[in-house]
Amino acid sequence: MTYSQRLVNLLLGLAPIALALMLSTLVLIAAGAPPLEAYKHLLQGASESPAKIADVLVVWVPLVLCSVGLLFTFTAGLWNIGVEGQIIFGVIFATWVARDIYLPAILLLPLMILAGMIGGALWGLLAGALKVYGGIHEIFGGLGLNFIAMTTNIWLIAKPWRPELGATMQGTDPFPAAAWLPRLAGLRLSPVSLLLAVTAVVVVFFTLRGTLWGLQLKAIGKNARSAYLLGIATNRHMLLSFALCGALAGLAGVIQVSGVWGRDIPQISGGIGYLALLVTMLSGFRALGVAPVALFFAAIGVGAARLHLRMQLDPSLAGVLEGGLVLSVLLVAGLRTRLLISREG
Amino acid sequence: MEITLLIRILSSVLADSSPLVIASMGETISERAGVINLSLDGSIMLSAMSGFAAAYLTGNVVWGFLAATMVGALIALLIAFASITLHQDQVAVGFVLTLLGAELANFLGGPFVRRPGPRVPHMPIPLLRDIPVVGEIFFRHDILVYASVVLIVVVWFWIFKTQAGLRLRGVGERPEAAFARGVNVNRLRYLYTVTGGALVGIAGAAYSLNVKLGWSEGHTLGNGWIALAIVIFGGWHPLRVAFGAYLFGALTSLGGILQRRIPGVPTQVFQAAPFALMILVLLFVSGGALERLLSLFPPRIRRVLREALRVAPPSALGRPFVTE
Amino acid sequence: MTVRRFTPPLVLAREAMKVELRGIKKCFGTVRANDGISLTVEPGTIHGLLGENGAGKTTLMKVLSGFLSPDGGRVLLDGEETLFSSPAQAIEKGIGMLHQDPLDFPPLKVLDNFLFGRDSGFLQKRERARKEVLELSERFGFALDPETYVNTLTVGERQQLEIVRLLSLGVEVLIFDEPTTGISTPQKVTLFATLHRLAKEEGKSVIFVSHKLEEVLELCSEVAVLRRGKVAGEIAMPCTSEELVRLMFGQVITTRAADEVSLGEPVLELRELGVHTYRLDLSPASLLVRAGEVIGLAGLEGSGQRLLLRACAGLIKPSRGSLFLRGEDMSGKSYQKFLEAGGAYLPAGRLEEGLIPGLNLAEHFVLARRGRAPFFINWALARGDAGRKIEEFNIIGNPSTLVEGLSGGNQQRTLLALLPDSLPLLLLEHPTRGLDVESALWVWDRLLERREEGTAVLFTSTDLDEILERSDRILVFSGGKILQVLDASQTDLEQLGYLIGGKRG
Helix, strand or coil: CCHHHHHHHHHHHHHHHHHHHHHHHHHHHHCCCCHHHHHHHHHHHHHCCHHHHHHHHHHHHHHHHHHHHHHHHHHCCCCCCCHHHHHHHHHHHHHHHHHHCCCCHHHHHHHHHHHHHHHHHHHHHHHHHHHHCCCCCHHHHHHHHHHHHHHHHHHHHHCCCCCCCCCHHHCCCCCCHHHCCCCCCCCCCCHHHHHHHHHHHHHHHHHHHHEHHHHHHHHHHHCHHHHHHCCCCHHHHHHHHHHHHHHHHHHHHHHHHHHHCCCCCCCCCCCHHHHHHHHHHHCCCCHHHHHHHHHHHHHHHHHHHHHHHHHCCCCCHHHHHHHHHHHHHHHHHHHHHHHHHHHHC | CHHHHHHHHHHHHHHHCHHHHHHHHHHHHHHHCCCCCCCHHHHHHHHHHHHHHHHHHHCCHHHHHHHHHHHHHHHHHHHHHHHHHCCCCHHHHHHHHHHHHHHHHHHHHHHHCCCCCCCCCECCCCCHHHCCCHHHHHCCCEHHHHHHHHHHHHHHHHHHHEHHHHHHHHHHHCHHHHHHCCCCHHHHHHHHHHHHHHHHHHHHHHHHHHHCCCCCCCCCCCHHHHHHHHHHHCCCCHHHHHHHHHHHHHHHHHHHHHHHHCCCCCHHHHHHHHHHHHHHHHHHHHCCHHHHHHCCCCHHHHHHHHHHCCCCCCCCCCCCCCCC | CCCCCCCCCCCCCCCCCCEEEEEEEEEECCEEEEEEEEEEECCCCEEEEECCCCCCHHHHHHHHCCCCCCCEEEEEECCEEECCCCHHHHHHCCEEEECCCCCCCCCCEHHHHHHCCCCCCCECCHHHHHHHHHHHHHHHCCCCCCCCEHHHCCHHHHHHHHHHHHHHCCCCEEEEECCCCCCCHHHHHHHHHHHHHHHHHCCCEEEEEECCHHHHHHHCCEEEEEECCEEEEEEECCCCHHHHHHHHHCCCCCCCCCCCCCCCCEEEEEEEEEEECCCCEEEEEEEEEECCCEEEEECCCCCCHHHHHHHHCCCCCCCEEEEEECCEECCCCCHHHHHHCCEEEECCCHHHHHCCCCCEHHHHHHHHCCCCCCCECCHHHHHHHHHHHHHHCCCCCCCCCEHHHCCHHHHHHHHHHCCCCCCCEEEEECCCCCCCHHHHHHHHHHHHHHHHHCCEEEEECCCHHHHHHHCCEEEEEECCEEEEEEEHHHCCHHHHHHHHHCCCC
């Protein structure tokens, strides 16, 4: 590559960041807030103390789990928007186990994890079945199921799992001690969850790269019709990818409920499912890219809380930055391809 | 006694469904041209907020509608640019814009939450309003509701009776053939996508300034997705899409009434109901149910019915058009 | 030059037009599709453009009709140099092209297609257009119904619609690109009569693009032969077919004669097999196919051949009757079972249904491997395997080449290379569509090799020559029924062409 080509490449690589920053700066100005101060708070909020860094990791874990899970469905060419609901059903199954089954932690926790993964997998399978057997595009199926999952969770907290005292907006009563994931001293972070997240990334990476099933999934994603004619069981593979993604999302849910909050709350999924979709898109659908991107998103997310505290700004600024970034990447990628074509032609 | 209740229900269904009607009409023409505006949910939310904010700050609904229309059109322009010119995946861009629109709405809408604001003035039509039954259902609304009904007719007429409408259909079905016959495919796609977006913007304002007054976090959540589903349900035909919109409105109202009449059923059931309905409706249309229903009829009637109930999307929907 | 415009019914007001192409050049990447082509077409004649697939005929005509802009050379109409920037402009100047796959709108009605894009104001003037369609149809002996949907028409009828439409727009030069593919003999007879009429009575310039010698000999007054992007020669009629062959190929092509193969055990048996889809019903059919037999399925598009082929592959469930593959009852069993039982299916759309764009050759070979495949992929081994197959099948590419980067011929070679080694039954849709003669011959060499090994082959094709030449037996389809089962040696092109037209003709 020539020097000027390298320069152009670099500029095109940085352009999305610049664009996203421009967008959020404009938005901040529109809200009447000084942009530089906002960015300062954002960065500080994520890094100023070990507790804050732990918080970032706390957000990072479920985000990574969902994002690598989404790699299964994305590789198969599917838009699994229903991740959010799959997290919630993981939560529901795990919460049920935590509340109604009495075992020592060493048995209870693995059981909760198993239950949560099954719950998420089942909800994912449902979205998949709606697509495969019902012909409904997975976006609509996933979305509808998300809303149904959310309202189901809210109902569960309001009625059967109603807390003894206090408003239901606080969630259920805290879990018995045996149902809590072990945490690092004084922090909300559990080393178990970190281990699970890292393992998931590695497993997904190797599955997609080095197994026949991963290659078959890739084939389905590129051209499902040809894949079927080549002898690949497309329906089965697609359903499996939904189930696996749902399982990982369910696992994220278990961690939320058992390692972070210690109980079920109405907003337990916290938009992590939707955010994971953005993370996967931004990482170029590569397993190794997911971890750093998720870290970045987690950092902004935590930093934004401080923004709310110090500047009374809605923490959804984080979402603006994140969405703006993905949008800019899409636009710049498109520009890049068009420039390439016009240069060749 | 029951008749007056029924009339009141029908009247409110007409009014409450008007934003959904407007949004789905906009999406219909956009998709007929071949471009999916998946950002509908975020678009409606952002334009609802902007419309309310503008109206609140100026004290005038007209400014509110103008602001909302601009917002809807701008988002659609982005989608058009990304997909028509940059050949990016419409689903990807639309999805990101949905999230972004919602986040922007929540972020910028803070100061306007739960504030009382102006609303669209009530405008019953003199003389017509006094016709028994019909008058009460149709002519005691505001200009927006009247406009939504007129819009249905306009869109239908445009698509099926004008040369321009024929070009619209051609562009969405087979852009190569349209191009071969002198149609500037991409320009038309831009036009229809942005116009559709503008209508979506108006629909947003129709929520915050008329049907669901004011602004709050997640104010219009979910309605955009339902509009998208309705377009599919209606087979991209304006009259059937409108029917779908009113059907949804009616069932939502019904849900509201049942909720009051039947205590003990948790509110969440009614909150989740529209989305369960959305899934069921799509299942009916996409699954084999429609085919099986049709097979009950004799072949001759079946053919006529199949024409009327066509559910195939425009063949070129979602695909960018590239010349040599 | 007067500007074309929609004028009141039955135009034909302009004088006939002479077309000259001088030194047309057009490249696609490194491929020189047109390498300095010069051609003159006189008004009132049917001028033939002959050449095998890939010679550059369609590219040249696309340049003339405004679909492509040439890299070099000029187009002159009646002596004046013209430049088209779009097909619509070309039509305005009086040049219209009928594509092999008509560029119309299948989901819309005949009348809608006719109306589309006309400069006739705000409202659709349906009544006026309807009259025009009917008048023009009658004049040429077509039977077009303005209210039918184009996707229910046969290819021949879609052509007729295009002819009517172009004429009403005042076109003086009509280009027909391979118009006889996929139409029945009666339709061909009508088409040829129409072409004669257009040239002789209406004074139009007609360009007939084809790769079929006999048709060109029958129809045209002058022929230009293209070979590898250049004009190999121009001949006025009458001339001999040998002269044309020499110009087309530059040498004599011998097709390998199929060795006599003794037929073996029954491989495929159909007993009253019927299929029902909402588009078409396939009437119950019975058939016995033996090992080493080649069966050609002939018929117009939509007559049921494809349906039967897919039903045999388990891609569609039969609604009645039964199906046996090597004695095993496969009725209603899935495509997966069909593959396991020793069948293979090669679809017509190479990139749409056969290969996977975005994946490379090595990945395809891994995916196509039958039998117990290890869960983890050894990529080094896989690349080695792929390399061997690539050499064996003479595919121009390496294991990391993406399949969309291969030429049509190489894609077909890949598809054949992906087939398992021992194969009792092979079903193919249009095995040589769009291939140049050399690649087509290579494909059939491979298929004949398989046949000698005992594979039974069933194939569909729109090329009746291919069906006649390659099949042992021919199944003639029309309207969802097998009209006849013929012995290939006892029929000819004309009879076949009539049979596939069925009752509709």
